[in-house]
Amino acid sequence: MALEDDRGGWVDRWTAKDLVELVREANANVLTMMIVNEWGQAYFEAKLLPKHPQLRRTDRLKEVLEEAHKYRIRVTGMWGPSR
Numbered sequence: 094m095a096l097e098d099d100r101g102g103w104v105d106r107w108t109a110k111d112l113v114e115l116v117r118e119a120n121a122n123v124l125t126m127m128i129v130n131e132w133g134q135a136y137f138e139a140k141l142l143p144k145h146p147q148l149r150r151t152d153r154l155k156e157v158l159e160e161a162h163k164y165r166i167r168v169t170g171m172w173g174p175s176r
Contacts, residue, residue: 109156115168116166124161128154 116124129135134145137154145153154170161168 100169109160112157113160113164113166116161117164123163123167123169124157125169125171126157127173128156129172131173 112124112126123135126136128137129139130145135142135143135151136145136148138144158168
C-alpha cells in the first residue's frame with residue numbers, strides 16, 4: 094500500500110485512522126509505513142533528521158502506531174532511499 098505523491102505534498106490529507114481503516118478493509122495484520130521519505134524528511138520526531146514540513150505539529154508514526162495497536166495490527170517502518 095503506498096500513499097505517496099510527488100514530494101509527499103499530500104501527507105497532510107490522510108490520517109492515521111484513514112490508513113488503519115484501509116489496512117483493516119484489506120484484512121491485513123501488518124502495515125509497512127514509510128517513516129522517512131526519499132528526501133530525508135521524517136514523519137516522526139527525530140533528533141538528527143528534518144521533519145516533513147507539513148507535519149510540524151504532529152508525529153504521524155506515533156499516531157499510526159496508536160491507532161493500529163487498537164486492532165492488533167503490527168507496524169514496521171521503511172526508510173526511503175535518501176538522496
